[in-house]
Structure formats: structure tokens, C-alpha cells
Amino acid sequence: MQKPTRIAPSILSADFAKLGEEVRAIDTAGADYIHVDVMDGHFVPNITIGPDVVKALRPHTKKVMDVHLMITPVDPFIKAFADAGADIITAQIEAGPHPHRTLQAIRAEGVKAGISLNPSTPESSIEYLYDTLDLILVMSVNPGFGGQSFIYSQLKKIEAIRARIDALGLDIDLQVDGGVNRDIAPQCIAAGADLLVAGSATFKGGPSAYAENIKALRG
Numbered sequence: 001m002q003k004p005t006r007i008a009p010s011i012l013s014a015d016f017a018k019l020g021e022e023v024r025a026i027d028t029a030g031a032d033y034i035h036v037d038v039m040d041g042h043f044v045p046n047i048t049i050g051p052d053v054v055k056a057l058r059p060h061t062k063k064v065m066d067v068h069l070m071i072t073p074v075d076p077f078i079k080a081f082a083d084a085g086a087d088i089i090t091a092q093i094e095a096g097p098h099p100h101r102t103l104q105a106i107r108a109e110g111v112k113a114g115i116s117l118n119p120s121t122p123e124s125s126i127e128y129l130y131d132t133l134d135l136i137l138v139m140s141v142n143p144g145f146g147g148q149s150f151i152y153s154q155l156k157k158i159e160a161i162r163a164r165i166d167a168l169g170l171d172i173d174l175q176v177d178g179g180v181n182r183d184i185a186p187q188c189i190a191a192g193a194d195l196l197v198a199g200s201a202t203f204k205g206g207p208s209a210y211a212e213n214i215k216a217l218r219g
Helices: 016-029 051-060 075-084 099-108 154-168 185-191 207-218
Strands: 006-009 033-039 064-070 088-092 112-117 135-139 173-177 195-198
Touching: 006 207, 016 033, 016 051, 016 207, 033 051, 051 064, 051 075, 064 075, 064 112, 075 088, 075 099, 088 099, 088 135, 099 112, 112 173, 135 154, 154 173, 154 185, 185 195, 185 207, 195 207
Parallel strands: 006 033, 006 195, 033 064, 064 088, 088 112, 112 135, 135 173, 173 195
Antiparallel strands: none
């Protein structure tokens, strides 16, 4: 069953010179989750942050810290991010040969487990993982950089995964990330997403605009 829409601003689009202040600002502005994009320059063509930054940001918010690991290998870093304060750790289905083991390792650390699919990865790739998942993330851009344009073919993937979640009667968040703005957000929600990640669309205009930006995304 689709849940009320929640917004997870991606701090990838925040001012990195004052990340703690930015996290407090989006928290106050109404963010539901804080989305942290971790990139390694190997699995994706960019390098962002590691567990020490997550640990430093943790005291700045009580909101859910939603950590998306776009790295490979994943398993050696799970404990570090869990210890740093992640509430959800999401790994890419493409990042390694044993995603079920990765999800088990995440849950063993006492945090929620998510799996993410790149745009070219079919929904069938997660068919045998549903019973180990708390979150499914559909990437609607190719991961690696913020500010990219939404890939509309992913709406069909969102629809297919929503139908499967509902058919199985499971309590799984369906998240979408990439190019989401106030025009695209309603289409994602209509397709079945209930958790929207937005970077540029949240942080544009500076702190005084964050509340209105988040409200517009929520619909």
C-alpha cells in the first residue's frame, strides 16, 4: 500500500562549506529524511563523502539519515556507516555479485536495508530480494552527478515495482532519485513512489526557499 509522500533532500546539492547548517535548515523546512549520496570514483564517476561526514552530521538532525552507497565493494563499509548514524543503508544491485548477503549484513547492523537499481537495470533483478528489503530506490538518472534530467522510462519501472510490493503485501518504501522537481514529482507519485529524493529542486534559492521547495515537491 502506497504511503503518504515523504521528501528526502539530497545533501549532494547543499553547500558543502556549511553542511551542518544546511542539514539543520532542511530539517526545519520540513524534510522527512536526509539523503546522503556516497560515491567512490570507481562505481560512479565522482567522489563525495565517507562515514566520518555522516558521523559529523548526525548530531544536526533527528530525522532519518538515508545513506545511499554508490560504491563497490559495499560490504566492508557497512559497519562504518551504521556506526556513523545511518538509519537506512541502500546498496546498488549492480555493485556486487551477492546482494542478498549485503542486505543481510546491513540488517545485522540494526539498520534498515535498501537496494537501488540503475536506469538500465530491470525490476526483475530484485525479484528474490523483496523479503529482505525495507526500501527500493529507482534511479531516474545514471548515478554520479547531481543536476541531471529525469529519465521518463523509469516511471514504468516504478509502476511495476509498486504493483509487486502491493501484490506481496509488504511494507517497503518505494523511493525515486534523479531529476525530480515540482513538475516531475506528481508523475512519480502517480506511478507509485512514496519517497522522493530531490537535490537541486530542494536547495535552489537558498535556505529561505527550502520550505516552499519541499512543500511543492510533496504536492
